[in-house]
Amino acid sequence: MSEYLESHSLPDAIESEEVLEELLSRPPVWLPKLLAGVEGDVMFLGIGGKVGPTIARMAKRAVPSKRIIGVARFSEKGLRARLQGWDIETIFCDLLERDAVVSLPDVSNIVYMAGKKFGVGEDPSFAWAMNTHVPALVAERYKKARIVAFSTLCVYPFAAISGGGWDESVEPGPTGDYATSCVGRERMFSYFSRRHGTPGRLARLNYAIDMRYGVLHDVAQWVRKGQPIPIGTAYASVIWQGDSNAQILGALAHTTTPTTPLNVGGPEQMSIRMAAHEFGRRFGKEPIFEGEETQTGWYNNTLAAQRLYGYPVVPLARMIDWVANWVASDMPSLDKPTHYEERGGQF
Numbered sequence: 001m002s003e004y005l006e007s008h009s010l011p012d013a014i015e016s017e018e019v020l021e022e023l024l025s026r027p028p029v030w031l032p033k034l035l036a037g038v039e040g041d042v043m044f045l046g047i048g049g050k051v052g053p054t055i056a057r058m059a060k061r062a063v064p065s066k067r068i069i070g071v072a073r074f075s076e077k078g079l080r081a082r083l084q085g086w087d088i089e090t091i092f093c094d095l096l097e098r099d100a101v102v103s104l105p106d107v108s109n110i111v112y113m114a115g116k117k118f119g120v121g122e123d124p125s126f127a128w129a130m131n132t133h134v135p136a137l138v139a140e141r142y143k144k145a146r147i148v149a150f151s152t153l154c155v156y157p158f159a160a161i162s163g164g165g166w167d168e169s170v171e172p173g174p175t176g177d178y179a180t181s182c183v184g185r186e187r188m189f190s191y192f193s194r195r196h197g198t199p200g201r202l203a204r205l206n207y208a209i210d211m212r213y214g215v216l217h218d219v220a221q222w223v224r225k226g227q228p229i230p231i232g233t234a235y236a237s238v239i240w241q242g243d244s245n246a247q248i249l250g251a252l253a254h255t256t257t258p259t260t261p262l263n264v265g266g267p268e269q270m271s272i273r274m275a276a277h278e279f280g281r282r283f284g285k286e287p288i289f290e291g292e293e294t295q296t297g298w299y300n301n302t303l304a305a306q307r308l309y310g311y312p313v314v315p316l317a318r319m320i321d322w323v324a325n326w327v328a329s330d331m332p333s334l335d336k337p338t339h340y341e342e343r344g345g346q347f
Helices: 017-024 031-036 052-062 079-085 098-102 124-141 176-196 215-225 241-253 272-283 303-309 316-328
Strands: 042-045 068-072 089-092 109-112 146-152 200-205 207-209 238-240 260-264
Touching: 017 052, 017 241, 031 052, 031 241, 042 052, 052 068, 052 079, 052 241, 079 089, 098 124, 109 124, 109 241, 124 146, 124 176, 146 176, 146 241, 176 200, 200 241, 207 215, 207 241, 215 272, 215 316, 238 241, 238 316, 241 260, 241 303, 260 303, 272 316
Parallel strands: 042 068, 042 109, 068 089, 109 146, 146 200, 200 260, 207 238
Antiparallel strands: none
C-alpha cells in the first residue's frame, strides 16, 4: 500500500470503514512538502463533524513533526480516543463561549470547520450564532494566525450549467437562512482579516464524497430502493473527500491578505441522470426520475484550485464504482442526506 494517495494505486473496492478512513486521510504526493513549508502547528476548530477526523489525520500523516490539535465538544462517543490514537491532541471547547475561545492555546494555523447546516428552520438564531458569531470570536482571537475557513458553494446565486459555473470573482447571492448565514461567516473572517492583516482563505466546498454519505450515496440508495430521484437539480460537482481534505490543507500555503475565496470541487459538473444509470446498471434496476431537469443550480468552477493542485487524484468513475460496491454490500451509512436537490435553500 502506498503511503500517498496516487491514481495508479487506488483499490478496486473499499472493504471496511477502517480502510475507508485510511484512504480518506492518505495525503497526495504534493501535500507533505507544501505543508512542511507552512510555519507552525495546526489546530482544527469543530473537528467533530463528518470531515474533521480524516482531514486532521491527513495533516498528521503529511507532517508528523507538527502538533495537530482538534477542538470540539466531542459529543460522538469514542471520537476523542480515536483522534488521540492518531497522535492528534484534543481540547474540549464550546466555541459559542467567548471565554472558552480566548483560553485556547496560541497556534499559527487554524482550520475553521464549525457551523450549522441541517435543521436550520428549527431555530434559525442558533444557525446564525454558529455561522456568524463564532467566526467573529475566532477571527478576533486568532488575528495573528493563518485561517483557512470552510464555506460552501451555496453562497453563490444559481448559475446556468451551460456557462460552467461561477468563479470566485462572482459576488454571493444566497438563498435561505443557511446560505445567507454562511455569507455572514465569510464576511466576519473577511472583516477581521482586513482589520488585522490576518492571512486566510475561504474554502467554498462543493460536494465531498465518502462511501457513507454524499451525493453519490444518495443517488445510489434511491436507485437500489426503487425510489424516485428528484432531477430538478440536474448536475452536481463532486470530489473525493480525501482530495478536498488535501486542497483545504494546502490552502494554508496559499493564503491571501485579505482573505479570499477558493472553490473546492470536481473538475466537471456530474450529470445526476448519468450517475443514476450507472448505478442502475450495477444493481440491475431502471432508475425512476421525478420532476424536470432545470438548466440552473449551485454550479461553480474550480479552475483556480486546479492551477494550484492539478486534477483531483480520485476520478469520478472510481468514486461511482466504490459507492456502487459499498451500497450493494449493505455497508454502513451515516443516514445524513446531502439534500443537494434542494433549490429553495431550506436544509
